[in-house]
Amino acid sequence: MNADLPPDPAWDVALWRGPGWIREAGLVTLPAQTWNSVRLVPLARDEPIEGLRLDRRAYDEPSIVDVGDRTHYISYIPHAFVAHWEEDAATASYGTRLLARDDKGTGPSGMPIRVRRRMARRLAGDRLRFLPLHLAVEGYLALHFGGPEIAWEEWSRRALASGLSPREERAYLGASVPDLADALRIFEMHPGQCGVLVYVADALAAAFVVPHPDDYRALHPTLVEDLFGELIYQYGLLRLPVEDLVAPIDASAVRTLADLRAQAERRMRDWADFHDGVMAEEVFAPGSRFEDVRRISGARLSRFLPPFTPGRPNHIGETIVVGEDEDARLAYLKTFRLSEKQVRRGYLLTRLAANGWRLADTAAEFGVGEPAFALRLERAGFGHLLRQDVLDRYRAAARR
Known part of the structure; x- marks a missing residue:
């Protein structure tokens, strides 16, 4: 699933906030x-x-x-x-249901995109x-x-x-x-x-x-x-x-x-x-x-x-x-x-962007070393964003 919004759009404040x-x-x-x-x-x-x-x-x-x-x-x-x-x-109109099978159990012959x-x-x-x-x-x-x-x-x-x-x-x-x-x-x-x-x-x-x-x-x-x-x-x-x-x-x-x-x-x-x-x-x-x-x-x-x-x-x-x-x-x-996994992914991306996508600065904000933060990125599903040799180096450093 892809989207075309700018990396950091301008957002308005919430209209309703607080009790009541x-x-x-x-x-x-x-x-x-x-x-x-x-x-x-x-x-x-x-x-x-x-x-x-x-x-x-x-x-x-x-x-x-x-x-x-x-x-x-x-x-x-x-x-x-x-x-x-x-x-x-x-x-308001009442909606219909998805295509169903007929009396013989046969479904639709094809489903176009x-x-x-x-x-x-x-x-x-x-x-x-x-x-x-x-x-x-x-x-x-x-x-x-x-x-x-x-x-x-x-x-x-x-x-x-x-x-x-x-x-x-x-x-x-x-x-x-x-x-x-x-x-x-x-x-x-x-x-x-x-x-x-x-x-x-x-x-x-x-x-x-x-x-x-x-x-x-x-x-x-x-x-x-x-x-x-x-x-x-x-x-x-x-x-x-x-x-x-x-x-x-x-x-x-x-x-x-x-x-x-x-x-x-x-x-x-x-x-x-x-x-x-x-x-x-x-x-x-x-x-x-x-x-x-x-x-x-x-x-x-x-x-x-x-x-x-x-x-x-x-x-x-x-x-x-x-x-x-x-x-x-x-x-x-x-x-x-x-x-909770989706929240963590959003949080990691937000903090990375706030620190100019610098691993060292973001890791320092989290109070961990670069290798530990890089592995956290990998666990969150963002390992493909890092170069393979860099990721391997961080893994070796974490093992040591």
Whole structure:
């Protein structure tokens, strides 16, 4: 998977940050539902966003996405989202499924490869087609994609000529995460629901928000076609049932029905504050960097990268924000939790770039010698960036 972003793009600051961002984004947290190791937390809107709607365009063949500058993104993409901007809101369409076998068990005779132009493309009228999560993944793959900016002697010819191309990462289809498909199937929709937080073994796996309840009902099944990280897949394999989040009511403070109602509302606010805090700390963490991908009809499609802090949850994702400044509303959000290996790779690339791709300076920042840092690069999957003789010398030095 390749991408064409510059090695160090200019990023905007996060729009929402800190506790209370869910309320500031016009969303309300509702009581969670659990199924074995999966916890689903509904998100609803008091007022849906009527001027922007999302529907799905299903694909039945693998795609090569041309992102320009002779760079291509190769993947199987089951569907794209199409955003509509209209005064009279569009009706969300229910998506179709992948090509299935017929009654005789015979599948499609062939599956063509189709080239699609760019991750986000403007269609006829005020419509924008983009590839969910792949837009965010492309931003991660493009992180310092050009490789070393200065031809230090340690870097291989391949690193200097091609950078990190090709760059690839592993993810799991939602259908492969145990219990997720069942949880989504038995999930009870709430009135006004426009999104969901997905937890697996009480680890936040993904957040999904759309503009309108009709959009959510149409796109809810697509979560099994989304990408999930290695950590979430492994947590699902453990099949550890999660407990219901129950906060006992203080019986001594209840004398009337009004007291009971006040206590219940307080517990609901406490749970909402809890999920607010998780999102603020993990998804829109301080140091997250946003990049606008497209602007159209008063809305902007953006993607974001985390601060790449090892040992902590890090999410990549994409958003659509309608309006500006104080009137801005979060219309769309989809996130992907990186595995610890992916976080370490992002962290190593970030620190290398910050130190001008000098091994000695970066190793000193990590408090280790050059041989140890070079072997850390190799373990992270970046050994091909170093010259073979240099890497062999570092290996010998580490053995001594």
